[in-house]
Amino acid sequence: MVAALFLNLFFVLTDPNVAGKIEKNYSALIDAAVQKYPYFNSEGSKRHINPALVMAVIYQESGGNPEAKSAAGAYGLMQIMPKTAALLGCDYGSLGSPEHSINCGVKFLAALLSYNRGDLVKSLSGYNGGTYSTESSPTADSGLLAGRIYDNPETKKYVVSVLKLYELFEKRNNSRK
Numbered sequence: 001m002v003a004a005l006f007l008n009l010f011f012v013l014t015d016p017n018v019a020g021k022i023e024k025n026y027s028a029l030i031d032a033a034v035q036k037y038p039y040f041n042s043e044g045s046k047r048h049i050n051p052a053l054v055m056a057v058i059y060q061e062s063g064g065n066p067e068a069k070s071a072a073g074a075y076g077l078m079q080i081m082p083k084t085a086a087l088l089g090c091d092y093g094s095l096g097s098p099e100h101s102i103n104c105g106v107k108f109l110a111a112l113l114s115y116n117r118g119d120l121v122k123s124l125s126g127y128n129g130g131t132y133s134t135e136s137s138p139t140a141d142s143g144l145l146a147g148r149i150y151d152n153p154e155t156k157k158y159v160v161s162v163l164k165l166y167e168l169f170e171k172r173n174n175s176r177k
Contacts (some may be wrong), residue, residue: 012060014165014168018059018063018064018130019055019059019169019172020080021064022055022058022064023055023076023169023172023173024065025064026029026055026058026077026098027051027055029098029099029102029103030051030054030055030102031051033076033102033103033105033106033107034048034049034050034051034054034106035048035049036103036106037049037103037106037107037109037110038055038110039109039111039114039116039118040113040114040118041113041117041118042066042117042118042119045122046061047113047118049106049109049110049113050166050170051167051173052166052170052173053109053120053162053166053169054078054102054105054106054109055164055165055169056162056163056168056169057078057105057109057127057162057168058077058078058102058105059165059169060073060161060162060165061077061078061079061105062076062077062078062079062148064077066096066097066098066101067096075092075095075101076095076096076100076101076104076105077095077098077099077101077102077105078101078102078104078105078106078108079105079117080092080095080101080104080105080108084108085104088104088107088108088111088141090103090104090107106126108158109127110152112126112127119148120148121149121159121162121163122147122148122162123147124150124158124159125148125149125150125155125158126150126158127157128150128154128155128159129150129154129155130150131148
């Protein structure tokens with residue numbers, strides 16, 4: 001199962017125009033937000049989210065459309081649900097603002113990364129499937145991903161897709177240096 005899940009990494013399609021738009025339009029806002037909202041890893045060290053990860057989440061969640069709204073009610077660049085926005089102290093109605101959406105989404109990612117002690121896979125699973133989804137219905141009891149991904153096909157695909165996009169944005173950023 002793990003091999004099949006990660007095999008999907010190679011089939012994530014990206015539109016370079018969308019990726020470029022995200023980088024051009026939102027890099028400064030992302031850089032500011034990741035400095036504002038650090039997380040704590042398993043050693044208790046303060047870390048900052050890699051901006052390439054935030055770009056990957058934006059690409060996956062909204063395709064860079066600040067006014068994106070899902071049928072379930074997630075809104076903005078980083079597709080924050082109304083209850084999540086309230087828990088984070090974010091104004092749900094203002095999530096169409098790129099700055100507000102990025103700040104709220106990075107705050108959420110940082111909270112998940114701190115809660116999961118820096119475990120990126122488990123944190124991305126929580127971002128998509130719900131904060132405590134891996135505790136309520138985790139994957140199998142053994143193997144690399146055991147207990148780290150919500151046992152839901154959509155969430156599994158989401159995690160794989162965001163990880164691949166993260167890798168692609170990181171490569172794009174490194175090639176510009």
